[in-house]
Amino acid sequence: MPKPSFTEQQKQIAGIAKALSHPARVYILQKLHSMNACCTSGEMIGDIPIARSTLSQHLKELKYAGLIQGEIEPPMIKYCINKENWEITRKIINEFFKPAQQNTGDCKP
Amino acid sequence: MPKPSFTEQQKQIAGIAKALSHPARVYILQKLHSMNACCTSGEMIGDIPIARSTLSQHLKELKYAGLIQGEIEPPMIKYCINKENWEITRKIINEFFKPAQQNTGDCKP
DNA sequence: AAAACATTTCGTAATTTTGCGAAACATAAA
DNA sequence: TTTATGTTTCGCAAAATTACGAAATGTTTT
Numbered sequence: 001m002p003k004p005s006f007t008e009q010q011k012q013i014a015g016i017a018k019a020l021s022h023p024a025r026v027y028i029l030q031k032l033h034s035m036n037a038c039c040t041s042g043e044m045i046g047d048i049p050i051a052r053s054t055l056s057q058h059l060k061e062l063k064y065a066g067l068i069q070g071e072i073e074p075p076m077i078k079y080c081i082n083k084e085n086w087e088i089t090r091k092i093i094n095e096f097f098k099p100a101q102q103n104t105g106d107c108k109p
Numbered sequence: 110m111p112k113p114s115f116t117e118q119q120k121q122i123a124g125i126a127k128a129l130s131h132p133a134r135v136y137i138l139q140k141l142h143s144m145n146a147c148c149t150s151g152e153m154i155g156d157i158p159i160a161r162s163t164l165s166q167h168l169k170e171l172k173y174a175g176l177i178q179g180e181i182e183p184p185m186i187k188y189c190i191n192k193e194n195w196e197i198t199r200k201i202i203n204e205f206f207k208p209a210q211q212n213t214g215d216c217k218p
Numbered sequence: 219a220a221a222a223c224a225t226t227t228c229g230t231a232a233t234t235t236t237g238c239g240a241a242a243c244a245t246a247a248a
Numbered sequence: 249t250t251t252a253t254g255t256t257t258c259g260c261a262a263a264a265t266t267a268c269g270a271a272a273t274g275t276t277t278t
Contacts, residue, residue: 003156005157007136010132023116026205029205030119041224049112054266074274076223093202096135100142151255160239167236184246184253184255186254
């Protein structure tokens with residue numbers, strides 16, 4: 001029998017985790033989430049030890065992952081948490097980490 | 110003024126996320142956690158589309174991250190969730206995703 | 219139109235991750 | 249002691265990630 005591939009759920013969780021797997025992206029999300037407000041890349045760059053272009057790449061990744069969104073407000077771009085997706089993500093992760101059933105046996109496929 | 114480096118907390122969260130950032134590692138954790146029991150690598154290999162040696166690498170990474178532990182029971186090794194660290198991790202991630210304060214302003218450093 | 223500003227994209231290099239098969243290890247069975 | 253079993257380590261290749269500075273983009277001010 002052929003090997004099963006990964007489930008969509010497994011890929012989805014891994015994708016969320018990948019978005020959080022760099023300290024710069026954790027910083028960005030913490031900042032935007034904790035202040036519950038929008039922020040430009042210029043307001044973030046002073047806080048972290050990376051170049052502007054690198055920050056821009058991380059912002060792009062978080063946008064791609066759907067965790068943040070950017071509103072253009074010339075000549076700046078204001079980034080905010082995508083609240084809808086944030087909530088979805090929160091639920092997925094909470095579900096993943098929820099307490100286990102009681103069971104002391106071994107692996108049963 | 111010099112650029113601040115990332116905080117220990119940011120690095121810790123990123124580290125946890127990195128451990129979860131591959132579908133094979135998500136599968137391993139889901140399996141061990143949902144059954145709340147131990148399992149050998151041989152009992153896992155049939156479920157996922159990777160080679161044995163690759164699975165072994167992923168198990169090693171999760172062990173390094175502290176999320177699982179392996180008991181040697183010759184000729185097998187039984188892997189289980191490291192419950193203590195799992196709980197710590199759960200709290201860290203829950204804290205990260207907790208609801209925000211209300212605040213509609215913009216970025217205030 | 220030119221200069222200034224905020225940010226992104228491009229090109230590229232260094233590092234890390236992922237993957238595999240072959241070989242190695244350790245234990246148990248014959 | 250040989251053979252079989254379950255798993256990991258090694259060696260290597262391919263792909264992805266991270267990083268930077270330079271150049272490009274788009275907007276406002278002069």
